[in-house]
Amino acid sequence: xxxxxxxxxxxxxxxxxxxxxxxxxxxxxxxxxxxxxxxxxxxxxxxxxxxxxxxxxxxxxxxxxxxxxxxxxxxxxxxxxxxxxxxxxxxxxxxxxxxxxxxxxxxxxxxxxxxxxxxxxxxxxxxxxxxxxxxxxxxxxxxxxxxxxxxxxxxxxxxxxxxxxxxxxxxxxxxxxxxxxxxxxxxxxxxxxxxxxxxxxxxxxxxxxxxxxxxxxxxxxxxxxxxxxxxxxxxxxxxxxxxxxxxxxxxxxxxxxxxxxxxxxxxxxxxxxxxxxxxxxxxxxxxxxxxxxxxxxxxxxxxxxxxxxxxxxxxx
Amino acid sequence: xxxxxxxxxxxxxxxxxxxxxxxxxxxxxxxxxxxxxxxxxxxxxxxxxxxxxxxxxxxxxxxxxxxxxxxxxxxxxxxxxxxxxxxxxxxxxxxxxxxxxxxxxxxxxxxxxxxxxxxxxxxxxxxxxxxxxxxxxxxxxxxxxxxxxxxxxxxxxxxxxxxxxxxxxxxxxxxxxxxxxxxxxxxxxxxxxxxxxxxxxxxxxxxxxxxxxxxxxxxxxxxxxxxxxxxxxxxxxxxxxxxxxxxxxxxxxxxxxxxxxxxxxxxxxxxxxxxxxxxxxxxxxxxxxxxxxxxxxxxxxxxxxxxxxxxxxxxx
Numbered sequence: 001x002x003x004x005x006x007x008x009x010x011x012x013x014x015x016x017x018x019x020x021x022x023x024x025x026x027x028x029x030x031x032x033x034x035x036x037x038x039x040x041x042x043x044x045x046x047x048x049x050x051x052x053x054x055x056x057x058x059x060x061x062x063x064x065x066x067x068x069x070x071x072x073x074x075x076x077x078x079x080x081x082x083x084x085x086x087x088x089x090x091x092x093x094x095x096x097x098x099x100x101x102x103x104x105x106x107x108x109x110x111x112x113x114x115x116x117x118x119x120x121x122x123x124x125x126x127x128x129x130x131x132x133x134x135x136x137x138x139x140x141x142x143x144x145x146x147x148x149x150x151x152x153x154x155x156x157x158x159x160x161x162x163x164x165x166x167x168x169x170x171x172x173x174x175x176x177x178x179x180x181x182x183x184x185x186x187x188x189x190x191x192x193x194x195x196x197x198x199x200x201x202x203x204x205x206x207x208x209x210x211x212x213x214x215x216x217x218x219x220x221x222x223x224x225x226x227x228x229x230x231x232x233x234x235x236x237x238x239x240x241x242x243x244x245x246x247x248x249x250x251x252x253x254x255x256x257x258x259x260x261x262x263x264x265x266x267x268x269x270x271x272x273x274x275x276x277x278x279x280x281x282x283x284x285x286x287x288x289x290x291x292x293x294x295x296x297x298x299x300x301x302x303x304x305x306x307x308x309x310x311x312x313x314x315x316x
Numbered sequence: 317x318x319x320x321x322x323x324x325x326x327x328x329x330x331x332x333x334x335x336x337x338x339x340x341x342x343x344x345x346x347x348x349x350x351x352x353x354x355x356x357x358x359x360x361x362x363x364x365x366x367x368x369x370x371x372x373x374x375x376x377x378x379x380x381x382x383x384x385x386x387x388x389x390x391x392x393x394x395x396x397x398x399x400x401x402x403x404x405x406x407x408x409x410x411x412x413x414x415x416x417x418x419x420x421x422x423x424x425x426x427x428x429x430x431x432x433x434x435x436x437x438x439x440x441x442x443x444x445x446x447x448x449x450x451x452x453x454x455x456x457x458x459x460x461x462x463x464x465x466x467x468x469x470x471x472x473x474x475x476x477x478x479x480x481x482x483x484x485x486x487x488x489x490x491x492x493x494x495x496x497x498x499x500x501x502x503x504x505x506x507x508x509x510x511x512x513x514x515x516x517x518x519x520x521x522x523x524x525x526x527x528x529x530x531x532x533x534x535x536x537x538x539x540x541x542x543x544x545x546x547x548x549x550x551x552x553x554x555x556x557x558x559x560x561x562x563x564x565x566x567x568x569x570x571x572x573x574x575x576x577x578x579x580x581x582x583x584x585x586x587x588x589x590x591x592x593x594x595x596x597x598x599x600x601x602x603x604x605x606x607x608x609x610x611x612x613x614x615x616x617x618x619x620x621x622x623x624x625x626x627x628x629x630x631x632x
Binding site for chain 1 (some may be wrong): 341343344346347349350357359360362363364421425428581584585587588589590619620623624626627628630631
């Protein structure tokens with residue numbers, strides 16, 4: 001059973017939109033030629049990913065006393081950058097725990113925003129984060145299992161409805177569920193006729209399995225680590241995201257690694273945007289479902305990718 | 317001597333802005349982290365280049381009789397795509413003359429917009445275009461030597477001033493001069509304190525030479541063809557662009573091929589945007605001049621580039 005306190009309200013999302021407006025620019029929807037599918041280009045934020053929205057909303061919701069004690073976060077990459085960037089902007093101390101297999105690009109960027117970084121084995125991220133929080137009295141900024149984070153990501157949904165009033169389908173990558181949880185709460189409560197559809201790599205399709213089964217399915221970190229979509233390697237949905245996904249998401253589908261690579265090439269050639277694999281997943285899902293009209297918007301969640309790896313995909 | 321009829325008025329640019337508004341989306345200024353230099357992302361138009369603005373303004377300025385007779389254009393690529401795209405949108409017949417060494421990407425895209433394409437030696441573009449116009453009674457849509465085209469590109473300048481009221485420097489690629497001619501007329505007449513600076517490849521620096529000498533300097537097509545910036549291989553400035561450049565541009569500088577490649581990599585890594593070499597030239601110029609603050613905007617003019625070539629630059 002889902003309790004109502006787990007459901008994200010439109011009011012909370014609208015409040016987040018007002019809170020983050022001075023710090024987070026609206027992102028454009030770029031038309032993918034020639035079909036006209038819209039790409040909501042969250043890759044164009046200063047840190048190259050949508051995570052900046054949740055991070056600002058969470059930090060701006062802290063009390064003065066909490067701000068003074070600082071924050072800690074754990075993340076496979078983009079959330080870390082986002083919290084570090086937002087903390088620096090707002091003058092808050094920040095420590096970040098990252099898995100040791102994190103991409104060099106994301107590691108370097110996180111450090112460049114002034115955060116103190118701890119590298120640990122992927123399975124130890126949460127425990128290390130908790131011990132740091134205890135030692136320092138710092139607040140943990142959850143990557144996705146948080147209503148404040150989801151209210152921040154929900155603002156993407158409000159923008160899409162304003163920018164494309166005729167939208168009928170929104171496809172969204174799924175990892176821990178913070179992005180789709182917040183976005184689907186925003187879209188479905190504002191415009192129930194719009195279908196929000198989650199997309200995952202076949203190699204890390206715990207959310208698709210969870211959605212079908214009606215309960216959270218957990219993969220091993222090794223299983224979930226097989227996909228090249230490094231932003232989508234979280235092995236299970238968060239509790240709060242899952243509650244919102246069950247209520248507000250129409251369906252969840254999965255795509256192969258080849259389909260992700262094709263989508264990256266298409267985004268480069270037809271929209272001149274750089275998508276990381278996790279960022280191309282939503283377009284891959286839209287194409288797999290045959291959604292190729294201007295009434296479809298795919299969320300391009302981020303563009304942080306190693307140059308050599310990106311070049312190898314593009315040249316293929 | 318420049319006659320006043322050669323100078324582009326603010327009125328003409330504002331009229332163009334109203335005329336093209338239903339067809340051309342405003343482009344975002346994307347902040348290049350960590351400096352905050354703005355990239356005016358003209359690569360995000362459906363055809364991947366700023367040329368869409370001039371093309372729509374020119375076609376929308378035709379009489380009904382002219383529209384019925386159709387249009388012809390010659391171009392190294394992006395102008396062809398733009399005229400083809402605008403003509404298709406407005407239901408006008410369109411033929412395009414392209415140099416036989418044009419990139420496959422630009423050729424395929426132009427054909428995909430329904431234009432009839434003629435490939436000729438680079439030096440024969442103009443004559444072929446004129447003979448087609450005579451045979452068909454069609455109107456020639458000039459790529460740059462036209463006040464209608466420059467009024468269209470001038471709208472970029474109006475947008476920059478609105479989006480970044482604190483801007484102090486705008487760097488702009490120079491080819492035939494249509495982009496910088498229109499943009500500088502818009503910016504300098506609205507905000508004389510803002511310096512508009514042209515940037516060219518060292519290997520095709522006819523505009524820099526012309527600016528210093530006070531008269532149009534012509535390179536051979538072979539000389540101008542040496543740069544990898546295929547959009548900037550026009551061997552001399554147009555007469556009308558030069559008149560506006562002399563009046564409204566602060567300076568013109570040139571950059572090496574290596575500096576262009578570095579700027580392409582930086583744009584990929586720090587703004588997640590794909591820039592063709594011609595599109596990266598303005599950022600290369602800004603960095604060469606030490607303009608690396610948020611008060612600088614570099615015009616990223618286009619993102620149409622062969623995937624394999626782009627990959628080779630990015631992986632370097």
